[in-house]
Amino acid sequence: MKEINIAILGFGVVANGVKKILDENYNIINKRLKRITGEDYSIKIKKILIRDIGKYHSNLQGIMTEDIGNILEDKEIDIVCELIGGDTVSVDYIKKAMENNKHIVTANKMALFTKNEELFKIASDNDVCLKYEAAVAGAIPIIKVAEESLISDEIEEVQGIFNGSTNYILSKIEEGLNYHEAMELAYNKGYLEADPSSDIQGYDSMYKLGILGNLIYGEFPKAKDIERIGIDKISKWDIEYANKNSKKIKLIGRIKNKDNAISYSVKPEIVDMENPLYNIDGALNGILLKCKNAGDIFLSGPGAGSRETAVSVIGDIVSIVREGY
């Protein structure tokens, strides 16, 4: 029996989902891993880093710690899941964990976008994995598909709806709400942050697009390389006009590879019925990969959510285990 010990940094929405699914499906995961690898594994959460241990139920306190040192110095911890988010303390912890020879699974799109080159260099220097399926499009396995399934192909164009909050708002405006009513509904549903500017102005989509561009084309785009226009520039009239012509307006993240010149944009675009993104309404995400050999590969699913995103986090954990590290 090989024991794989995990530490989770942060205990917010996604981390809660990871803990619940690992608890509930402990036997299922191990059984499937055995079927694939022929080996017995036991994947367990050994420590969870939180800020205030007093806030949690006593039955969790045994594995909780307020001190990152307890995780970094624990030689039994193989994989660290960074689920704090943002690009401050989280980045520091990711780096230190990799320098302590721990593999990283993260959902942190902001850190991956802003510190991309630096983080991948540290991973490579320390011969550890840096996995991030959950950072782009939640439950949709776009990273694994682009990196592994399409490894022999050339992806000529990416078109995607990478932000469920703004897609929800646009869908509600289509249904007849005005911009402020749609925003309020999105808040009440928990789809928008207290400061919604990252979603509304397209930064969130930009992070995800940049991460995907790096994966596919092996370069690190910066914010200045990505044309970015938010949904606050769309009027209700624009949407009505598009709808009258059997089209919709969507916030589309697009990467184009033309003669090896890679261009990036995040902006509202008019989408017609032939495009599978036309049918991606509400808080869903969808991604169309236009491939030279495989043709048009399309994926859609929940772009956020506790358990939804957690499935991608655990998929990464298991990939690290399978790859034999």
Next chain:
Amino acid sequence: MKEINIAILGFGVVANGVKKILDENYNIINKRLKRITGEDYSIKIKKILIRDIGKYHSNLQGIMTEDIGNILEDKEIDIVCELIGGDTVSVDYIKKAMENNKHIVTANKMALFTKNEELFKIASDNDVCLKYEAAVAGAIPIIKVAEESLISDEIEEVQGIFNGSTNYILSKIEEGLNYHEAMELAYNKGYLEADPSSDIQGYDSMYKLGILGNLIYGEFPKAKDIERIGIDKISKWDIEYANKNSKKIKLIGRIKNKDNAISYSVKPEIVDMENPLYNIDGALNGILLKCKNAGDIFLSGPGAGSRETAVSVIGDIVSIVREGY
């Protein structure tokens, strides 16, 4: 530099695609593999098994052989791609290759369905991989997604369009053709075999559904366990009636897990606009996975084609290399 030597059995449509892409993208594939694994690999086709060597161009004859023994006994060959199809000689070759410690990549849905249990047992006994992404839904990476990305989740239901030929015929009838005109068009486009009964009567979809069911639920369904009704039972009137009500008729393969009782069906179903399969027209395939945690994950893309299917074959080859065999 680690040399990975491949043998291909058969040199039909898909095998041709595999050879072309491996030739054209030799450097791309090796560069990406190096980025992921840190190692230098060289993936090369060492031998191709064909029936009549005289039929081929002289520059290919150096790697061609009419004798399976030349492949089975070649200790340098690591991976055998079985692309002959059917369940006669191909099955025999798959078994013998595994018994000679060679990993298998196959697109052979019929063999995998009819000899499922036997083939997986031989793979397990000989500690080799048996991979089959290309056997289900062509270019769509459904096997990798179901097996790896969703490893921690429970897939409660599968709904899919697994046969592009019949979907093309149904789409053409919707556009106004009668059944025989649509059939003729499908023949002329190369979508139908000389004997179209496997497609029309739902056997082809049944094979794929059974393979997917085995993967997800760990059981081996037999033909008698799968309710099967072909598209020859649909009238033009059925389709017109569905269309008038903003619905479509599609040949749907469905697996349902209800309280651990797994039921299978392949039959024409009325699909409404809310279902993403509604929009899968022409020769495309689409698969909806209804997951307990990840929600509804949907994938679509080409279900057949030379280069399209070849991308899945090569994805499997690279997976075997990555998994460290």
